[in-house]
Amino acid sequence: MNVMINSSLHELEEQYFTLRANIDKILGQCTTDLQKQEVFAAYLQSRLNYFRGINCIFDQGNDQVKKLTNDLKAAKTEIDQQLADLRNIVKVLNVITAAVNIGTKLVALVA
Amino acid sequence: MNVFRVLPHHIPITWRTKLRLILVILLCSHLTIVSACIKREDGIELAKAGISTANTMSAYYGSLQQDVIDIWEMEAFLDSLARQAVPVSEQERLLMKEINRERVKTIDSLNRRILLTHALAEAYNSLLALSSYNAAESVKQSAGNLEKALTGIPDFPGSSVIASGLFSQILSDLASLKQSGEIKKASEVLLVLIDKIHTLLDQETEAYLSIIKNRRAASQLILGKLIEKEQVLALPLIEKVPRSFGLSLVKKGEEAVKDQPLQTALIAVSNAQLERTVLLGDGATQNLKQTVKLLSDNHKRLQAKDRISLDSLLETLNTAQTYLGLIAKARAGNNPNGGTQQ
Numbered sequence: 001m002n003v004m005i006n007s008s009l010h011e012l013e014e015q016y017f018t019l020r021a022n023i024d025k026i027l028g029q030c031t032t033d034l035q036k037q038e039v040f041a042a043y044l045q046s047r048l049n050y051f052r053g054i055n056c057i058f059d060q061g062n063d064q065v066k067k068l069t070n071d072l073k074a075a076k077t078e079i080d081q082q083l084a085d086l087r088n089i090v091k092v093l094n095v096i097t098a099a100v101n102i103g104t105k106l107v108a109l110v111a
Numbered sequence: 112m113n114v115f116r117v118l119p120h121h122i123p124i125t126w127r128t129k130l131r132l133i134l135v136i137l138l139c140s141h142l143t144i145v146s147a148c149i150k151r152e153d154g155i156e157l158a159k160a161g162i163s164t165a166n167t168m169s170a171y172y173g174s175l176q177q178d179v180i181d182i183w184e185m186e187a188f189l190d191s192l193a194r195q196a197v198p199v200s201e202q203e204r205l206l207m208k209e210i211n212r213e214r215v216k217t218i219d220s221l222n223r224r225i226l227l228t229h230a231l232a233e234a235y236n237s238l239l240a241l242s243s244y245n246a247a248e249s250v251k252q253s254a255g256n257l258e259k260a261l262t263g264i265p266d267f268p269g270s271s272v273i274a275s276g277l278f279s280q281i282l283s284d285l286a287s288l289k290q291s292g293e294i295k296k297a298s299e300v301l302l303v304l305i306d307k308i309h310t311l312l313d314q315e316t317e318a319y320l321s322i323i324k325n326r327r328a329a330s331q332l333i334l335g336k337l338i339e340k341e342q343v344l345a346l347p348l349i350e351k352v353p354r355s356f357g358l359s360l361v362k363k364g365e366e367a368v369k370d371q372p373l374q375t376a377l378i379a380v381s382n383a384q385l386e387r388t389v390l391l392g393d394g395a396t397q398n399l400k401q402t403v404k405l406l407s408d409n410h411k412r413l414q415a416k417d418r419i420s421l422d423s424l425l426e427t428l429n430t431a432q433t434y435l436g437l438i439a440k441a442r443a444g445n446n447p448n449g450g451t452q453q
Contacts, residue, residue: 051213
């Protein structure tokens with residue numbers, strides 16, 4: 001089996017599936033519609049990155065791909081930490097947006 | 112075997128030498144005929160295995176395509192529940208458009224792979240025709256069908272493994288074969304294609320498995336929400352247990368599951384079902400890959416004039432088919448009257 005664990009697609013998938021499984025909880029902590037729209041936009045961007053990842057093949061030997069994939073993995077750990085305590089929704093939103101942006105940069109390499 | 116010993120001693124020496132020569136020639140011809148027969152028979156068996164593999168791959172890609180469509184619908188449902196009355200921003204609208212474009216791209220890519228498997232089946236039909244009889248006309252027709260199947264297949268996005276020009280080359284190579292003796296040449300042409308398909312499967316396995324996992328995860332979320340919101344009946348999920356014992360549950364009128372432990376238990380049962388579907392999907396993927404690999408190995412044996420051995424191939428193919436059948440059944444929702452939608 002030629003599946004590379006911790007490959008780019010795997011990290012995009014991890015991020016998106018985590019956000020999808022927790023979107024209700026995150027939205028529930030938002031105090032304004034604007035915040036909710038920001039959360040939802042980041043969530044949709046993560047979904048878009050995931051589907052773009054499905055439709056392309058990453059060169060796992062490429063240094064930039066490797067770096068962004070590692071960054072994505074680290075960012076997922078941060079998301080997990082934030083999900084454990086959602087009280088500071090502004091911080092949560094910042095962490096999610098930063099993590100999603102890494103995914104966007106990663107898929108832009110092969111788009 | 113010493114052919115010289117079988118000649119009676121009363122035959123004069125010069126005649127004996129000539130006869131020996133004739134016997135050697137006859138023996139060689141016989142061996143050539145036997146070898147040709149073996150190849151023809153092997154060609155037929157290999158072609159049949161190739162056609163079955165191509166058809167199973169087609170069902171597999173069809174199943175993945177259905178997964179992508181299911182995910183699309185499930186996510187629309189989940190989005191609607193999550194956002195409730197929050198207005199959709201322009202940025203979100205644009206993102207949704209982009210996402211849908213990507214989904215269509217995935218569906219199209221899978222469709223191209225289905226067309227590829229049809230083309231592969233046609234190519235193996237050519238091998239079958241060549242192996243069965245001197246069938247110049249039949250091969251021409253097969254090549255013609257292949258051409259039709261390949262018309263309009265664009266490049267494979269994100270993959271340079273199978274260039275669009277490859278098919279034209281294979282097509283013209285196959286069309287040029289007219290004699291049954293050219294089984295080896297046909298097999299050689301098909302080997303190129305089957306090795307490319309194996310590389311393609313290898314490269315894309317992770318994406319296929321992710322699609323299967325995605326469907327499972329989305330289904331789990333939806334079911335959790337339905338149960339939590341008291342929108343499901345326990346009956347359909349658990350009634351098959353007494354039914355398997357020839358019993359039926361007492362119906363006291365339709366009422367949603369409200370009992371917390373029962374809700375948890377329902378989620379556990381459905382999770383087990385979904386988990387099984389993922390394992391079956393993974394199994395189907397791995398067995399198909401192995402089948403294609405074994406197909407390639409057998410082409411190489413044929414090229415080397417060794418006897419082919421299809422037992423392992425037929426076993427992995429059968430397993431892949433069984434798993435795909437079970438996935439289709441699970442998708443039909445364990446409904447005893449459910450269809451066999453792939």
